[in-house]
Amino acid sequence: MKTIKNTPIFLFIIALLFISCSNNDDNTAPTPTASDINNTIDEHSQNGTSVGTVTTNITGNLNFSITTQSVPNALSINSNTGEVFVLDYLKIDYETSPVLTANVMVTNSTETANSQVNITLNNVDDIAAFLTSSKADYNAATSGEWIKVTVDEFVLLANSLNEVTKSGATDGHYNFGVYGNVDPTSTGITMANNNGATIPANSFCFAFRYRVSADNTATTKVKVSTTSATSGYQDLGSTLPTHDTGHNYFVLKGNNTPISTTGYLSIYSKSSFHYEIIDEPTNYYYEFADASQLNTKGKTLKAVIRYQGLSTTQKQWD
Structure with missing residues (x-):
């Protein structure tokens, strides 16, 4: 009866099979993430001024929403695209809030990620x-x-x-x-x-x-x-x-x-x-x-x- 010897070639083949099986079994989804927005705009920028867009690795039917913001109703977001806009130019006020922040959530109903918006205001006349x-x-x-x-x-x-x-x-x-x-x-x-x-x-x-x-x-x-x-x-x-x-x-x-x-x-x-x-x-x-x-x-x-x-x-x- 012949026996299989642990030759270098045999061990190399076994290693390749192990790696291949391991890769086939690794179906872990990537961690959901969303990009932050860091931007500078003039105070009292007109309503509708874009301050940036949140991007994400989540796929499917996405919904973007602002969950909190430091100055209520100062900013808005396009729920489909993640683009953030000035909502009320009167609240974009350097003298009262030189920096505006907001938290954004994006979800496809199964996965969720969060983003931080930081807007620094230029002081104008x-x-x-x-x-x-x-x-x-x-x-x-x-x-x-x-x-x-x-x-x-x-x-x-x-x-x-x-x-x-x-x-x-x-x-x-x-x-x-x-x-x-x-x-x-x-x-x-x-x-x-x-x-x-x-x-x-x-x-x-x-x-x-x-x-x-x-x-x-x-x-x-x-x-x-x-x-x-x-x-x-x-x-x-x-x-x-x-x-x-x-x-x-x-x-x-x-x-x-x-x-x-x-x-x-x-x-x-x-x-x-x-x-x-x-x-x-x-x-x-x-x-x-x-x-x-x-x-x-x-x-x-x-x-x-x-x-x-x-x-x-x-x-x-x-």
């Missing part, structure tokens, strides 16, 4: 970001220059910038609807409301509106005092650009100096502008000049001069 038709003029302006804007832009700034306060007149007084005209002399008139609508300490004034009753108005100034409602008024920025009858809206470029204490807002003009007749105990001060000191108190009418400023304690521009 928030005023410019919210302007549309007036953006070119704003970008071309120099610091301290007032720019005429639209009512929609003014309202968007008032509602979208952080920590905004309205001074000079409240919305209720500004829009009261029963009005008369202030008629200045040839030297013009400086007027200030004394109604409690002041500018908080450490604020930056950045926008202004009022209603004028004359075309080609070119001498109006915005003034601020940190002394009182009657004294210490100084010009804020340049003279307002030429404007016509009706409501006019303006933005100040590059105000980098906050007021140190509670501030008071006033207006100087040589053209007729509006006051609101109200049924409340309030008054105003005025002087027939481009004045820093207001010596005369309005006594004949319960009235509020129709002007309003916007300010914020958080500088959000260049």
Whole structure:
């Protein structure tokens, strides 16, 4: 009877058979994975801006979803492709959240993988970001220059910038609807409301509106005092650009100096502008000049001069 000897060739054949059998038995599926997104975008990037796409080794009918995000409803995801988008540009805000994060889950109902989204925000000029038709003029302006804007832009700034306060007149007084005209002399008139609508300490004034009753108005100034409602008024920025009858809206470029204490807002003009007749105990001060000191108190009418400023304690521009 012959026996099989353990020759080198015989052992080599046995090893090949073992390896082949082992490979045939190794049907383990790969571990499900999904790629992370790491990107940088400008704050207030427009809705629909893509920030990246999650990829995965899972196959089949896939579903992508955001399970958590650091700023709720700031981002969205295409459930079929895994592409992540800006959902609400107002929440893409450097001043409140310079980095956004989100967790993404992808599944085919059998396998699941998770992805991390990390978005770093570039700090931009928030005023410019919210302007549309007036953006070119704003970008071309120099610091301290007032720019005429639209009512929609003014309202968007008032509602979208952080920590905004309205001074000079409240919305209720500004829009009261029963009005008369202030008629200045040839030297013009400086007027200030004394109604409690002041500018908080450490604020930056950045926008202004009022209603004028004359075309080609070119001498109006915005003034601020940190002394009182009657004294210490100084010009804020340049003279307002030429404007016509009706409501006019303006933005100040590059105000980098906050007021140190509670501030008071006033207006100087040589053209007729509006006051609101109200049924409340309030008054105003005025002087027939481009004045820093207001010596005369309005006594004949319960009235509020129709002007309003916007300010914020958080500088959000260049």
